[in-house]
Amino acid sequence: MGEVSVLLAAANAGDRAASDRAFELVYADLKRLARRQLRIASPGHGATSLVHEAWLKLARPDAMNVNDREHFFALAARAMRQLVIDHARNRAAVKRGSGQIDEDLDAVATRVGSVGDTDRLLELDQALERLGAMDPQLVRLVEMRFFAGLELSEIADVSGRSERSLKRDWRKARAVLHANLDGSDLHD
């Protein structure tokens, strides 16, 4: 059985440390996979493929049941968010003249000509943090859809929820987050 499967099974039995370890494992490997040039279908699907790749590599799907799969994708999506946000932070730090630039990843960015929406991403991360305190389910959905690039139908598939209710939640999350990217509303 894959290490992640074991950890998820333990996490499902209430072992919090196992859940954290699984997250660390997935994060580290996403990062490593990112460094190691993966086969990826098209730029738009980069994140999804990455998550699928990590899933195949780490989770050994043969050894995992359906619920662990849901858990895994949630975990991978969270790790994806972390990866993107960490990177954005790194960039922000570089812009301010502090911090160590991640050469590997940045060499490409210059070539592409866009540095992305670093600040908006960091704001989004904070808004998500605040929303998470009230409605973690919405945050998981945003992580899976936006950061991991999963389709609603795929999310429905792994979570067992109907696509209709996911769509409704997405609309809600989107409205709330967009309205609050400046952080004015979700403060306690």
Place this chain on the structure above:
Amino acid sequence: MTDADWTRVSALLDELFDLDAAACAARLAQIAGDDPALAARLQKMLDADAVSGLLDEGIARVAPTVMVRLSEPEAAASGNPLRAAACSGLQLGHYRLVERIGAGGMGEVWRGERIDDFEQQVAVKLIRPLMDSPALRERFSRERRILARLDHPNIARLLDGGVSEDGTPWYAMEFVRGEDIVSHARHHDLDVRARVELLLQVCNATAQAQSQLIVHRDIKPSNLLVDDSGRVRVLDFGIARLLDDSADLQLTGTGVRVYSPVYAAPEQIRGDAVGTAADVFALGAVLFELLTGEPPHPQRSATPDRLLAGLDHETAPRPSQTLRERSRQSSELRLSHFAREVGGDLDQIVATALHPDAVRRYAGAAQLGDDLRRWLDGHPIAARADTAGYRMRRFVARHRLAVGSASAVLLALIAGLGLALWQAGVARDQAARADAETERMGRTYRFVMSMFNAIQPSRGGGQNQQQTVEMLLRDGLGRLDTELADMPDVRAGLRASWSALLISLGHLDEGLESLEQAVAEYEALSPDADGDLVSALINVAGAYKDAARPDDAEAAARKALRLLESEGSDKVAERIQARTVLANLATFRFRSDEAITLNEQILEDRRQISGLKPSDLAVNYNNLASAYLYGDRYADAERLYRDLDQLLRDSPGSPPSRRVYSLSGIAWSLLGQARFDEALQVTDEMQAIGRETLSEKHDLVVSAQTLRARVAAARGEYGLADRLFADAIPRMTDSTASIALLNWGAGLVEQGRHAEAIERLQQARELFASSKRADSPPGLFCTALLETARAYRDPDATTNAQAALERFDALGLQRSDDRVRAMLAVAGLLASQGRTDEAAELGRQAASQATALLGAKHPLSLEAAALADHL
């Protein structure tokens, strides 16, 4: 915003989304009357809803720095066509190209002739160069020399090869005139024997190559040509390996793998190590196609993601089944004739060759060939040797096997599935979050990650970038003794954390060894470091469990518990963790009494944690209830599941779908108490909720259907039960399908439908075996029942059914309701063979065991007593 505000905002948004513009404005105005700030906030959200923003852009646009990098190599990999178009007359080595006879993903095939001997026809393959380097050229020519030594009448000889001036690798092979093996069999209308003999030639060739450690890796009909004389030639031996290597040399990780999805073994598709068993799988696949006209897994997708995802659900198919299905749809007499001939041993041979788990297949082509020869000669085959006692006496009597095996369903279904839905609740659990050890590990991890970030791999350092975390950890662990010799507590702490990380990175053995050392270090510091020692023991217990060392795991967890007790223990979280490990172990080892006690204690502890809402306990209710169910304490299980159901109904915001878990638990409890009509009501409600709230293919909805099928069978509605089972099982995972098949088979035995029962039970047993649960109580019950059904069917042989019973004892699983069920089945069989005394004795034993285990009023006890009396 407070939680209460959010609940309100969330509900109002739901409401407003459904209104048209006018009604929406009116409703907002109404809200503004009571709470202008809230209305303004909602207005802002509705405005945001109407325009696009960050979240619509896609992560690739928003964070190109990360994403573009990830997607880059695709472009690099897709280039590189054949550098110069090969053309007629081109000279390669001693050969000249004459005409192109084929082209494919990896290159082109030409008919060629030897320059100094026009008579000698050859096939020349030109390979799309993945990379040109001296290393590759060297590798290529070395492999070619090895392949050139392959000399077998059924292998197309490799004559020459090399790398052309423009860097295109090529090789020349004996030119075979013929057609592929499947078409040949069809055109010549060969019978089953002749088809098997054709494949035997392929087996012989492959076996000889394998004896020289050469694996083909791409056996498929188009690589198996039959000439006019009926001689088979295997093409492209070892070429797949050659191509793989050239791809590996590129080190791009683009994952070029040469195989044909339809015939490739699962491990090959997964990218795992490939050995002789992969060829066995492909040989099995070709044999399957020779017998049925179609490959065994025609549904396999061409896209890698789906291909991989689909592997989960594959089982070894049986040719006779495919033939029978097709003969039902067509009037072709030949199909049903084939089905009869193929059914039985040949089915078994193909299924063994096609087993999803490589170690369960024939070890190599030679072993497969041996069994095919035995089949041709009419001898017993090896694939079936373990069930040699299956020929026995015919029989008529039947009896009911009471409630069937519920136990493992709970493991697979309720215990596992239920919990994930409650993850959200667990995540909110403040007590667990405050776990100090987790925090400490997190800090250490961040520390390590920061080290990792600081050290940029040197430019031009080649492919060393992949090492990283493991490297640092190993390095750090190695330096601990010298650099932190004076700080034993810090040293132990870092060692414990880093070993845990190493384990989480997949280096279980290495990390475990070092974790053991950390435990020893803490022990030397005792009693000052007992708090840390407890955490380390809990970690090491988890690692032992993962390393399949349950005794060590148990010892470590127990020691942690003892320390917690002697401390006076306010550390509830640790106590829960340690007991969770023990409870898992107890469940795993079928010690249900112990699992129950531990889960009761865990639930009690969780109740003491302040700040937990009742719904946070749902997961523990579920665990304990399933432990009850698992221990056949159906009344207790029913009570607790009903409490859980009430709790879920009372929790606002709890999705209705969760009730499927509690309801299915109630239904199993009722089934266990033989209260079939009530069970029917509960399953109806459960299915209604499941269909409403979950997708049709959700595991739980499918499992609910098999539960309904069990109820139907228990109520004598056999036709309905058959339909429900048949519809649900193909959609289930292996672990749940195995139990469903077992229950179905048990029902069929009760009805005296032994042939069908054997088929179902065989499938169940394969699934038990492939998931390494053959020696679990339901797995053993399955074996016993299968042997019983075979004995009913074939009266001439001696039975293995009693041997299956003894297996329970050998494994220390006497205290199992499944054993009682198995005893009843065997007793019925003995009675039918006229061995009344033995049957009565076994019936009495079953009755007394059932009474001791489950109480005298349990349906299984009553059943056993009735049987004993009757005899």
